[in-house]
Amino acid sequence: MTVSDRTAQAAPKPSSRAAAGLATLSAAQFLIALDFSVIFVALPSMGADLALSESAVQWVVSAYAVFFAGFLVLGGRAADRIGARTLFVAALLLFGVASLAGGIAQGAAVLLVARAAQGVAAATLQPSILALVNTTFEPGPARTRALAVWGTVGASGLAAGVVLGGLLTTVSWRWTFLVNLPFALVCVLAAPKVLPAPVRLARTAAPLNVVSAVLCTATVLVSTLGLTRASEAGWGDRTALACFAATAVLLAAFLLRERSSTQPLVAPVLRRTRTLLAGCGAAALYMASVAGVEFYLVTLALQDQRGFTPLQAGIAFLPLAVCITLGNTVAGRLLTPWGVRRTLSVAFLLGAAGLVLLALSVGLEGYAAAMLPGLLVSGIGHGMIYTSMFVGGTRDVPDSHQGTAGALMTTSQYAGGALGVAVLVLVLGTAPDTGSFAAGFTMAGGIALVGAVLAWTSFAGGARQSATAGTTAEVKA
Missing domain, CATH: 1.20.1250.20 (MFS general substrate transporter like domains)
Structure with a gap:
C-alpha cells in the first residue's frame, strides 16, 4: 500500500x-x-x-x-x-x-x-x-x-x-x-x-481550442448518426455509409489538429493516463453488454416475445433496477479491500453469467422462473461495473481535467452502446425468434467476458502509478 x-x-x-x-x-x-x-x-x-x-x-x-x-x-x-x-x-x-x-x-x-x-x-x-x-x-x-x-x-x-x-x-x-x-x-x-466555487483561471490561460472542439463534436455527432441510421435501415444504407465516410474524414482532421495544437482539446496528460484509457474501454464494453444491449434485448423479449404491455414491462424491470442499486452499494464496499482490478473483473463476470442465464431462459415459459434469475445476477454485476469503472477510470486524473475525463468515459460508454445495438439488430434479424434472442444474449455475455479480461489486465498496479505519474503529467500539461 x-x-x-x-x-x-x-x-x-x-x-x-x-x-x-x-x-x-x-x-x-x-x-x-x-x-x-x-x-x-x-x-x-x-x-x-x-x-x-x-x-x-x-x-x-x-x-x-x-x-x-x-x-x-x-x-x-x-x-x-x-x-x-x-x-x-x-x-x-x-x-x-x-x-x-x-x-x-x-x-x-x-x-x-x-x-x-x-x-x-x-x-x-x-x-x-x-x-x-x-x-x-x-x-x-x-x-x-x-x-x-x-x-x-x-x-x-x-x-x-x-x-x-x-x-x-x-x-x-x-x-x-x-x-x-x-x-x-x-x-x-x-x-x-x-x-x-469554480477555480478562477489566470488571465494568461489559453482559450478553448474552438477548431478542435468543432471537429470533435462533429465527429461524434456524425458517427452516432451513422450508427443510429445503421440500426434502423441496415449497414448498407446510403445515409449510414455517407456518415461513416464523413466520420473518417472528420476524425483524421481532428487528430491532425490535436497533434499540431498547443492547446489540444484532450490534454496530453489524459492520453498518457493508462487507467483512464482502460476505464474508457471498460465503459464501452459495459454499454455494449450488460447495459445498453441487455436493456434493449429484455425490452423486446418482454413485449414482443412474452406479450407484456409497456407498464407490465416497466414493472418487470424493477428487480433488475433494484439489483443494479444493490450492485452499486456492493462495489462501494469492495473497492477499498479488493481494489478496482478484482472488483471490476468480478463485476463483469457476474454480468456475463446473468446474460448467459437470460440466453438459456428465452425458450422457457413464465417470467419468475425463466427470466428473473438472469435479471438478478446481471443487475448486481451491472451496478458493480458502473461504480468500479468510474472509480478506476478517473482515479489517476488531475482535478483540473476531471470534466474532460468523465466526458471521455461517457462518450466511450455511449459509443459502445450504439455500436452494440447496431450489431445486435443484425443478429436479431427482421423477425426475431427464440434462437435469435438466445444469440443476442450470448453475444452480450461474450462482450462482458472481454470486459473482465480488460479489467484484470489493465488495472494491475494502477494505484501505485497514479501517485507519481499523474502528478508529473499534470505539471507537464
Whole structure:
C-alpha cells in the first residue's frame, strides 16, 4: 500500500456541506437517468397525440442521443475551463427550458428541437456532475463512497423512470417532460450554497481550442448518426455509409489538429493516463453488454416475445433496477479491500453469467422462473461495473481535467452502446425468434467476458502509478 493510499484511507468523513453537495449532484444525476428512461413508455401516446410518423417517433429518442453523445467531450472540456459549478447551473437551466418546451410542444418540430436541447444540456451536465464529485472528495474511500452513492441514485432514476413513465402517461405524456422541472429548479437553487466555487483561471490561460472542439463534436455527432441510421435501415444504407465516410474524414482532421495544437482539446496528460484509457474501454464494453444491449434485448423479449404491455414491462424491470442499486452499494464496499482490478473483473463476470442465464431462459415459459434469475445476477454485476469503472477510470486524473475525463468515459460508454445495438439488430434479424434472442444474449455475455479480461489486465498496479505519474503529467500539461 502506498503512502497516498494510507492517507486517503485515513481521510475524515465528509462535512455536512460536502454531504449536501453530494445530495445535490445525485439529484441532478437522478434527473438525467429519469429523463432517459421515462420517455420510452410515453412514445406511443406521444406519437398518437401529435400524429407523428414512425420515423419522427424514433427521432424523439435519437435526437436526444445524437446530441448527447456529440457534445460530451466539448462539455467536459468546458467544465474544466469555465468551472464545473458554473456549467452545472447553466446546463440545468437549459434542461429546464427544454423540458418545458417539450411539455407544451404542439408539433414534431418543436418536440424534436426540445429533445435535442435536452441532449446538449445532459452532455454538459453529466461531466460537470462527475467533475464536482471527484474534486469535492479526496481519492480513496471518501471518493469511492461518493461515487457509489452517485451511481446508486442514478440507477434508481432509471428504475423510477420506467415505472413513472407508465403512470404519468396515463394522465398525459406531457408530464414525462414537465416532471423534470422541479428537479432542475431545486438543484439550481442549491448549487451556489453547497457546491465548491469554480477555480478562477489566470488571465494568461489559453482559450478553448474552438477548431478542435468543432471537429470533435462533429465527429461524434456524425458517427452516432451513422450508427443510429445503421440500426434502423441496415449497414448498407446510403445515409449510414455517407456518415461513416464523413466520420473518417472528420476524425483524421481532428487528430491532425490535436497533434499540431498547443492547446489540444484532450490534454496530453489524459492520453498518457493508462487507467483512464482502460476505464474508457471498460465503459464501452459495459454499454455494449450488460447495459445498453441487455436493456434493449429484455425490452423486446418482454413485449414482443412474452406479450407484456409497456407498464407490465416497466414493472418487470424493477428487480433488475433494484439489483443494479444493490450492485452499486456492493462495489462501494469492495473497492477499498479488493481494489478496482478484482472488483471490476468480478463485476463483469457476474454480468456475463446473468446474460448467459437470460440466453438459456428465452425458450422457457413464465417470467419468475425463466427470466428473473438472469435479471438478478446481471443487475448486481451491472451496478458493480458502473461504480468500479468510474472509480478506476478517473482515479489517476488531475482535478483540473476531471470534466474532460468523465466526458471521455461517457462518450466511450455511449459509443459502445450504439455500436452494440447496431450489431445486435443484425443478429436479431427482421423477425426475431427464440434462437435469435438466445444469440443476442450470448453475444452480450461474450462482450462482458472481454470486459473482465480488460479489467484484470489493465488495472494491475494502477494505484501505485497514479501517485507519481499523474502528478508529473499534470505539471507537464
